[in-house]
Amino acid sequence: MSDQTSQSAPKSMFARAWDSDFAYNFRRTPVAVGSAFVVALLVLSAIFAPLIAPHNPFDPASLDLMNGFTAPMAANEFTGDVFWLGTDDQGRDVFSTILYGMRISLFVGFSAVLFAMVLGITLGLIAGYVGGWIETIIMRAADVQLTFPAILVAMLIFGVAKGITPIEHQDKMAIWVLILAIGLSDWVQFARVVRGATLVEKDKEYVQAARMIGRGKGIIMLRHILPNVLSPVLVIATISLALAIIAEATLSFLGVGAPPTQPSLGTLIRIGQGFLFSGEWWIILFPSVTLLSLALSVNLLGDWLRDALNPRLQ
């Protein structure tokens, strides 16, 4: 158990992750199974949205404004069309729009977190392990980065991107700008925590032992220190994924989100909040519930993953 932790943990973590303990642990944790199911369901329905969705909400020519504000399961008073989850202000089928919107949200979320994580871990490890002026530069850069609220980072990147992107590519640009903006505003958290933990880990016996037997810095960082700082990283990454999806919504609230003609889940909620008092509850409720189930399941799954992957908790 834990007495063997310090020396053999790095190696056994990967091994353990794939042997039957892991699978067994998963099977007997109902919350993990449940949230994995929800995440899988949502991700799959997002991927296969064009096959599942009854309409293509991103095709403006297919929309009929007269279908606007149709209540769920009710016939529209002008066209007689019926929509499962109703329609929004543009006459878009809410169900289809959610499926398509989730694609964008998930794509932005995964990409942004991946970007932030790779960047943050790399810089954090280097800063913590190498130290010296490199650390100073990285951590001061982190200070500068933290100073800028994500909204501002997004606006800056939006502005710059607008200036340098050829006009015909600008509509596809928004998504990448979002990924860059959210990822950039998030890497510091990873870097700071990884650096903090690295500072503690690097003088532990097992690292010193590795150094003594002549292992290179890169190997030590990746093979020995990295696995031991993964616990806080997973906590942050978990919340970050949900957060990135939500950050996109917030940016949209402030006017720099996904374009309204190709709304993400967050944009849908932003649009829907305008109808909170007017009685069209379905425009905000269904996207919110979808976002909530997605974020909640990701978080719960992350919780379980963390416990299961952490060698010290086994």
Added chain:
Amino acid sequence: MLTFVIRRVFQSALVLLIVGLVAFSMFRFVGDPIDNMLGQERTDADIARLRTDLGLDQPFPVQYVKFLKGAAEGNFGVSYRQGRPVSTILVERAPATLELAAVSGFFAITIGIGLGVFTAIRRDGFMANMIMSVSLIGVSLPTFLIGILLIYLFAVELGWLPSFGRGDVVNIGWWSTGFLTASGLKALILPSITLGLYQMTLIMRLVRSEMLEVLRQDYIRFARARGLKERSVNFRHALKNTLVPVITVTGLQLGSIIAFAIITETVFQWPGVGLLFINAIQFVDIPVMAAYLMLISVMFVGINLIVDLLYFAIDPRLRVDQKGAK
């Protein structure tokens, strides 16, 4: 220790310079202030003249140097929007944001640590699991939506709390406080929860995760074996040792509370610097944006410094380490 502090202060000054530069280069992309300053019957000549008056026709480096000169003397210029010195406006608005940040920070830390410890100790308890799951709902929705839902529930439907603003404030010198009136305190509740919820959840989860690891450590087992009281083990020994990463994250979060007060202040029409900043973006009030960013930078740099110093105080290993690393 002293050299460390001096070095950090020097670095901080550099950071501020860079922030100023980045902020300034950003302003060219946020829009054009001219349209908000002139009415619809303006002529092209009016536009050109105003641009000259504001110095916007000058090359970017000239504008930046001018800004730095002013900033060094504590002069951030005059707001395009309000026609008043930016420093005056910031001083007026700061108390609202600081009070809101203080209350939400206090809320996030106390409840976050308390719940974190509780959920770690009762790891498999029903309540602990409930708290873990329910707390996630709060961070699985965007802040603006939570704010609007809180307003809808507590201001519109129940009528218990005000829907916007700060309530009655009392002026003590230049500081206006909402702590001394009933309506001021009531007005603080919803925005503080909205603002602090995310931080609270993050702190709680972090404390729990760190506590769980520490509780597994040998020395805790020894302490238990020695017959120390459970309470003492949990708080004196375990909690204390979880604090390094918790302080890192908490310190950062306190800074973010102020930065992200922007959204809460917009939803609740809270008269702080965040709302000022959003208005400044809307009206392309460059002097206000620049000053706000500088202010936030000073705050962040300060918080970073404190966090680093606290590292020294809490984790003795780092003190030894610093000699080698720095």
Added chain:
Amino acid sequence: MKRALSILAVASAMGGPVLAEEFTWAGTTDPQTLDPHAVNSAPVLGFLNNVYEGLVRRGKDMSIEPALATSWEPIGNGKGWRFLLREGVTFHDGSSFDAEDVLFSYQRASNEGSDTRSWFSPVSDVKVVDAYTVDILTTAPNPIFPDSIANWMMVDKGWAEANESALPDKENGNYATLNANGTGAFMVSEREPGLRTELVPHAGWWGEVEHNITRAEFTPVQNPATAVAALLSGDVDMINPVPIQDAERLAGSGDVQVIRGIEARVIMLGMAQESDVLKYGDDEGKPNPFKDARVRAAVSHAVNVPAILKTIMRGNAEPASQLVSPAMRGYSNANADRPVFDQAKAKALLAEAGYPDGFSFGLKCPNNRYLNDEAVCQAVTSMLAQVGMVAQLDAMPVQNYWPELRADNYDMYLLGWSPGTFDAEHPIRFLASTPNKEKKLGSWNFAGYSNARIDALLPMIQSEIDATKRQDMLDEAAKIMQDETAYVPMYVQPLVWGTGKNISLTQRPDNFFILRWVSVN
């Protein structure tokens, strides 16, 4: 000022128990200055109409009525106008109003640094005849001059000079930016820019008091949902605007009433007619189809305005056929029909112009300028797509929008226009004249629409005294613009205010909120 004294001075943003005569209201934009000559924008002028007054003012039905002038008449066969001033009028600080103040206010408001300068471009001189008579001379006969100065507000010469505010200072601000001294029914008792402004009645006001307010307070509230919540929870007595979608629900709720009207602002689509090529979309760089009037006509038939009005505007707006609404002077009744929604006709027109398969282009749109502007643009995008015109929609905040329009970065754009003079001549001057910097014409004609007959008609309209002849020319201009589809006017923006049930007030079509018409019951 007051802050220093008041250790316990309570600044009430929403008050505890509200006294019957206290009135609080919320709007989206704070007046950025209290100087009536610094900024020519609706939020500033609308607010200051409660504090300052002009020689003439607009009544409840928008008609011009006497204010600080009791009467006026044209003099010297088109040379100008003579105004007889009201006697016994005092400013808020107690000093009296006379002809010197009018002359001073002219010099102040027509100064180079004043945003209101354009109002005085027809004026050649202002002469003080005696203490209560003023002659305003114009370069050409100007029949609508009194109409054009309803927002020209009188400032006390002594007060302004004593406080070093003889000229407005937009860039650095001065005393008059933060303080006001008008002759109006209300005076500013406290002002925290961007947060709240408190007004109390002016005891020495010359007019007959209709209101029963003892104290009024204005707070800007940006987020529409927050404003609605504030009204519903009784934290404020009035909000402007009510989000259109919430109007029906609010009207049905117990404590709140909704007051609807039509604003002076016409929302229209503009199309680039100068550029030789398209700038956006898949057909970027290809010849610009919008130069062809048939293509522009196709747009006007493809946009289903009734559907926009029914859903996005929820029946609160009226369709528009020309650049002004029917409430404006000079509206062309002869051209009141707007193009019908007819997709087949639109397709036919496109085919006739050589675009049977349509084309792709860029539509620029603000997302925080007009009511539901982004939703309208989205709807337009899908309607145009249905006839083959595939728009790439780019919606942005207004602070980025105007620079884009000025830089000609659009193929099609959304524009709202509210004529400052409430006269049909105004949009011809700003939107339809061939752009000419020297003559200051067509300064908002981003589209680059140009028609020699319109250019010739404008000066004739401006100086025609005979109302019938003038209307004939306005009708002709309206017809030309319709025939050539200079713009595609879609609808007149609705005006939706919400108040508590205990409030009675009058809504003016220019969206100015006049406090002296409010009473709290």
